[in-house]
Amino acid sequence: MRCQSRTNNALASICSARNVGMGWTIQRPNAASVENAKELGVMMGAGTDAHRVASYNPFTALEWSLVDSKNAGGVQRGPAQTPTRADALHAYTIGSAWFSFDENKRGSLEPGKVADLVVLTKDYMTVPADQIGSIESLLTMVGGKIVYAAGPYASLEGAH
Numbered sequence: 001m002r003c004q005s006r007t008n009n010a011l012a013s014i015c016s017a018r019n020v021g022m023g024w025t026i027q028r029p030n031a032a033s034v035e036n037a038k039e040l041g042v043m044m045g046a047g048t049d050a051h052r053v054a055s056y057n058p059f060t061a062l063e064w065s066l067v068d069s070k071n072a073g074g075v076q077r078g079p080a081q082t083p084t085r086a087d088a089l090h091a092y093t094i095g096s097a098w099f100s101f102d103e104n105k106r107g108s109l110e111p112g113k114v115a116d117l118v119v120l121t122k123d124y125m126t127v128p129a130d131q132i133g134s135i136e137s138l139l140t141m142v143g144g145k146i147v148y149a150a151g152p153y154a155s156l157e158g159a160h
Helices: 008-016 033-039 059-064 085-097 129-134 149-157
Strands: 118-119 137-142 145-149
Touching: 059 085, 059 118, 137 149, 145 149
Parallel strands: none
Antiparallel strands: 118 137, 137 145
16 A cells, blocks of 8 residues: 655655555545545545455446445445545546556657556536446557447447
8 A cells, every 4th residue: 555645744744655555434424535535635546446345337336326325434425425426436547546656658649658447338527427337338448459449430340
């Protein structure tokens, strides 16, 4: 795990070594956990535990993070504690790349980075939140190569 702080000098000095593992709970009931992390300059990553406790489908986890979810203590989160769609997507992409020290190679579409991208059945940013889990990939590219194609893109599967 990495830690980083842009706004807390004490935390920044503690985290100056690249591989510091740490965790804490912020006890501010009137503030959102995502907002607390952003305020402290703490990078957020997201993912799934795969088949044992969750689906491999990232959209299932993204929907959970935005709709009807509970915090680690089992308490229902309110709207003020729910991340925005952009924050949840950022955690899944560049946030997770940052935690694996890959933020200069992947996590965002930029010149010089690998071309990992998907064409989706629905627009993640505008579909009703309770339908995010039903989003599917029509085209998946990893490292600039098509690794999955369906629907109107099915003829491209295996094409390089």
